[in-house]
Amino acid sequence: MIRIFKLKNIISIKDFEREDIEYILDEASKLENVAKSKEISEELKGKILGLMFFEPSTRTRMSFETAIKRLGGDGIGFENSGSSSVSKGESIADTAKMFEEYSDALVIRHELEGVSKFISDIVDVPVINAGDGAGQHPTQTLLDLYTIKKEIGEIDNLRIALIGDLKFGRTVHSLSNALGLFKNVKIYLVSPPELKMPQEVLHDINKTNVTWEEVDSIEKIIDDVDVLYVTRIQKERFADIDDYLKIKGAYIINKKMIEGKDLIVMHPLPRIDEIDTDVDNTKYNKYFTQAANAVPVRMAILKTLIKNNPK
Ligand code: NCD
Secondary structure, eight states: OOOOOOOOOOOOOGHHHHHHHHHHHHHHHHHHHHHHHSSSOOOOOOOEEEEEESSOSSSSHHHHHHHHTTTOOEEEESSSGSSSGGGGTHHHHHHHHHHHHHHHHEEEEEEEEHHHHHHHHOOSSSHHHHHHHSSOOOOHHHHHHHHHHHHSSOOOTTTEEEEETTTTTTHHHHHHHHHHHHOEEEEEEEEEEEEEEEEEHHHEEEEEEHHEEEOOOTTTGGGGGEEEEEEOOOOGSSSEEEHHHHHHTTBBBBBBTOOOOOOSSOOSOOOSSSBOOGGTTTTOOOHHHHHHHHHHHHHHHHHHHHHHHEE
């Protein structure tokens, strides 16, 4: 059977079926050698990726740039709206239309939910959501799933704890939605009461076979999980900084807590203080591997979308 990837844009992981996810993960593993080698492939020679980052980013932007360059193309763009003409009052729509003229695909990060979708409706090139406010971060989810599959062997039968800011953390929203496509998954939700998983995400999970449970301490579930997926408290999304200060540092993972356990620790990064640095040099640390996996996974995404949708 010849498999095809049907999506033109990557806006929400909710648009994916299981086979779409598997398609990207398979492509990514085929590209691992190129991602790690010093060779540059010519698969996307001459192609330009437009990177519109209205919100800060390190790994996401740099791994997209590395991915397009490793495939023989190049990236253009800005890292914050202050360095684009949006700061002079240009509309996002005009900026996107102009970027479309220069690029074969657009990658967008914005503090408002729905901006990538809005842009995908007004341009013809593929659009990739690299994080929209507290909404979705589908390409992070693809590299999270890739990491889980590589480290644990399969995504079915996973037992995972999502820890930290489940309210504003877009990576845990997308990941929960994606896990709904797999079999026999159990999700433990560990967060301060103020930062619980939003009702709409729980509503989505309830439509799947995933079972979930809210718990108030990591100790209660630590012997029952394959993955501790830790996230930072999203300071920038609090209206009142005092509310942030009250819950900062609520859950911290250290080496002593996990020693002898059969699990891995993941984190989309950046880390603030949720994972003690004493975990960094242990076998449990898969957060740096996860960041490295961003390159083959984003190469697979770019190759697929740009080749399927030539300008
Ligand atoms: C995440 C994000 O931007 O949502 N970072 C990332 O892309 N790896 C997580 C975060 O900012 O906490």
